[in-house]
Amino acid sequence: MTGIETILTFIVAAIASLFMTWAIGAGSSGSTPFAPAVGANAISVMRAGLIVGVLGFLGAVLQGANVTEAVGAELIGGVTLSATAAIIGLITAAVLVAIGVFAGYPIATAFTVTGAIVGVGIAMGGDPAWVKYGEILTLWTLTPFVGGGIAYATARLLRDESIPERLLTAGLAGIIGVIIANIGFAFLGPSDGQGSVAGTLGPGLGFSTLFGFDVGRIVLTLAIAAIAAALLWLDLGRNREVGQRHFLLVLGALVAFSAGGSQVGLAIGPLVPLIGETSIPLIALLVGGGFGLLLGSWTGAPRMIKAIAQDYASMGPRRSIAALIPSFAIAQVAVAFGIPVSFNQIIVSAIVGSGLAAGDAGVSQKKMVYTVLAWIGSLILSFVIAFGVYSLITLF
Incomplete structure (x- = not known):
């Protein structure tokens, strides 16, 4: 193709990507992070949609590179996604997610995108990336059990009258501090990677290593954890x-930020193989993807926030806190390893786990069955549609 044709093709693919980021912002990253907070009446639906859009944009720019590169280059082997394949994959996934948004069911975005990209990749003659699929399947399988289990255990502990609630809640804030100190940010790492607050600043404290561990990093991590715990202790007092x-609002903000870092890669990842032909830097894609998430959160997320907050469980503050803590942790694990993960799956599992701690109060079993079927169906359907459409187009 000529230079002009390459640019025009990339623009069409970018428009499809923008549609996808809008759908994700409206349905997954935009709706799930603050749903427990809305359910606990800590924030209004509209305000949650506005705030989560900004935080999702920041997460996309500062943490989105890992998942973006994984979706663009690691889901299929032997071939490089063409512009046509990227457009078909993105539109297929976006349409399915948009249908879920307007139907009120949270379609698992990572399932639809992964299925669609693998579908067009196989149709191009590519080889399945079995090792990567194993990593993805492992995280997808463990998420409901680990996230729901941690949420259940945390909610039970918060309901246990024999344990001082103020002390326990402050301790949970300390755990969040540990995670924050060690998650990766683009502005703290090298040009081709990310660095954490503790990992970047800890060695500068002057401590030596002990048994192979950086003592400075450990000290800074503990200091941040102690500050977080102390601040909440005083606030609760x-x-x-x-x-x-x-x-609860801080946790929602952290989950919203993590959602941006994880979900943006699902939309702009298929564009990665194309940027080499256009000399567009990855950061430009991340900014564009973050903007799409922002628009989706502001225009479409309130509907899904309401659906998740009110339809899945009657959430109080303690159960909402219990749901958001594992959601934040799992999301950051996915970002660190570059694994596409569905925020709907994460948050819904955690909401159900925390709801079960109160004896199944408010958890709609019928809704959950439909949701799980939608997750599985979206993976299969996106693969079949994307594979079929690409194969059909190449015939003509």
């Missing part, structure tokens, strides 16, 4: 309910 709401 002034007013327990207000302190719980503050913690």
Whole structure:
């Protein structure tokens, strides 16, 4: 293709990617992070949609590179995705996600994108990336059990009257501090990677290594954890309910940021093989993808926030806190390893787990069955449609 044809083709693919980021912002990254907070009446639906859009944009720019590169280059072997394949894969996934948004069912975005990209890749004659599929399947399989299990255990502990709630909640804030200190950010790492606060600043404290561990990193991690725990301890001491709401909003913000870092790669990853022909830097794709998430969150997320917050469980502050903690942790694991993961799967599993801690109160079993079927169906359907459409186009 000529230079002009290459640019025009990339623009069409970018428009398809923007549609996908809008659908993700409206359905997955935009709706799930603050759904428990809305369910606990800590924030309104509209305000949650506005805030999550901004935080998702920041997460996309600062943490989105790992998953983006994995989706663009690691889901299929032997071939490089063409512009046509990228467009078909993105539109297939976006349409399915959009249908879920307007139907009120949270389609697992990672399932649809993965199925669609693998579908067009196989149709191009590519080889299945079995090792990567194993990593993805492992995380997808463990997420409901690990996330739901941690949420269940945390909610039970918070309901246990023999354990001081103020002390336990402050301890949970300390755990969040440990995670924050060690998650990766683009501005702290090398040009081709990410670095954490503790990993970047810890060695500068002057401590030596001990048994192969960087003592400076450990000290800084513990210091950040202690600060987080102390701040919440003091806040809870002034007013327990207000302190719980503050913690809940902080957790929602962290999950929204993580959603941007994880979900943006699902939309712009298929464009990665094309940027070599256009000399467009990856950061430009991340900014564009973040903007799409922002638009989706602002225009379409309120509907799904309401659906998740009200239809899956009657959430109080303690159960909402229990749901968001594993959601944040699992999302950051996915970002670190570059594994596409569905935020709907993460958050819904955690909401159900925390709801079961109260004796199944408010959990709609019928809704959950439909949701799981939608997850599985979206993976299969996206693969079949993308494979079929690409094969059909190449025939003509």
